[in-house]
Amino acid sequence: MNHLPKALILAASIAVTGCASNASNTQKGAGIGAVVGAVLGKATGDHDKSRYAWGAVVGAIAGGAIGNYMDKQEEEFNRDLADSGVKVVRDGDVLTLQMPGNITFKSNSTQISGNFYPILNDVALVLNRYEKTYLVVEGNTDSVGAAEYNMTLSQKRADSIASYLQTQNIHPKRLATEANGEHQPIASNQTAEGRSQNRRVELKIIPVTG
Numbered sequence: 001m002n003h004l005p006k007a008l009i010l011a012a013s014i015a016v017t018g019c020a021s022n023a024s025n026t027q028k029g030a031g032i033g034a035v036v037g038a039v040l041g042k043a044t045g046d047h048d049k050s051r052y053a054w055g056a057v058v059g060a061i062a063g064g065a066i067g068n069y070m071d072k073q074e075e076e077f078n079r080d081l082a083d084s085g086v087k088v089v090r091d092g093d094v095l096t097l098q099m100p101g102n103i104t105f106k107s108n109s110t111q112i113s114g115n116f117y118p119i120l121n122d123v124a125l126v127l128n129r130y131e132k133t134y135l136v137v138e139g140n141t142d143s144v145g146a147a148e149y150n151m152t153l154s155q156k157r158a159d160s161i162a163s164y165l166q167t168q169n170i171h172p173k174r175l176a177t178e179a180n181g182e183h184q185p186i187a188s189n190q191t192a193e194g195r196s197q198n199r200r201v202e203l204k205i206i207p208v209t210g
Contacts, residue, residue, distance in 0.1 A: 061132050066093050066207045073130045073205070080122045094206050097123065098186075099161070101141075101199030110156040112164060120161070123203070124168035136176050136204040137162045142195035143182040155179035161201050 061069050070093045077088045077097065087098040104116050112120070127135065139154030158177040166172055187194035 060208050063209065066209065069130065069132065070095060070205075070207060073126060073133075076126045076129070077123075080126060081119065084119045084122070086119060086123075094204055097203040097205070099201045099203070100196070101157075101201070102196055104161075104201055105157055108153070110153065110160050112160055117164070120164055121168060124165055124170055127165070127170055127205070128168075130205075131171075131174075132208040133174065134176070134206045134208060135162075135165070135170065135174050136178055136206065137165075138178040138180055138184075138202045138204065140180045140184050140198060140200050140202065141182050142198040143185070143189040144195065147182060151179050151181035154181050157201055161203070 070090075074088060074090055074095055077095065081088065081097070085100055085103045089096040089098060099116075103119075104113060105111065106113055127133070137158040139156070139158035141150040141154050143150075155177065158179060162175045162177050165175065182189070182198070185194070185198045186200075187197040189195050189198060
């Protein structure tokens with residue numbers, strides 16, 4: 001499990017967004033494959049070799065098949081996580097599972113809430129059926145408290161989720177973690193509701209390509 005630099009995630013996001021316009025999911029897969037694969041290859045191991053080692057184990061998805069592969073995975077997540085509180089978001093061929101902090105962790109804690117383990121088990125079951133993906137676990141907080149503390153808290157929460165996924169047979173070479181602290185809000189920090197949305201862990205699921 002590795003900590004992933006923000007610049008690499010940003011590069012992957014730009015690549016996905018840039019290829020998303022005026023294309024089907026299958027066409028997007030063909031377009032983003034090499035770029036996302038190269039970016040993640042530099043981030044998901046100690047050396048570039050780790051990317052190739054993992055690819056040799058599970059194989060890569062052919063560019064034209066990426067969209068369909070991610071379509072099926074998205075369908076399974078939506079089915080298995082219905083009413084769980086986890087939101088499935090699709091951006092090109094990157095899936096994001098948004099896990100709200102109020103169901104994942106107790107306040108100011110890095111220990112996963114007991115009732116969230118069954119949900120993570122369901123997540124792992126799908127991930128293990130679709131092994132040709134890299135996984136980036138991102139921790140996020142609201143803006144209450146010191147920024148440095150929030151950064152540390154978000155990293156520890158991301159690490160907790162990633163560590164548990166490993167106990168559910170997710171290979172560590174697939175996993176990286178990222179701490180965003182309070183710097184990636186999805187809602188206003190000026191309201192209690194907005195702060196609740198910002199306290200979250202996200203799992204980004206990115207296809208393995210050649």
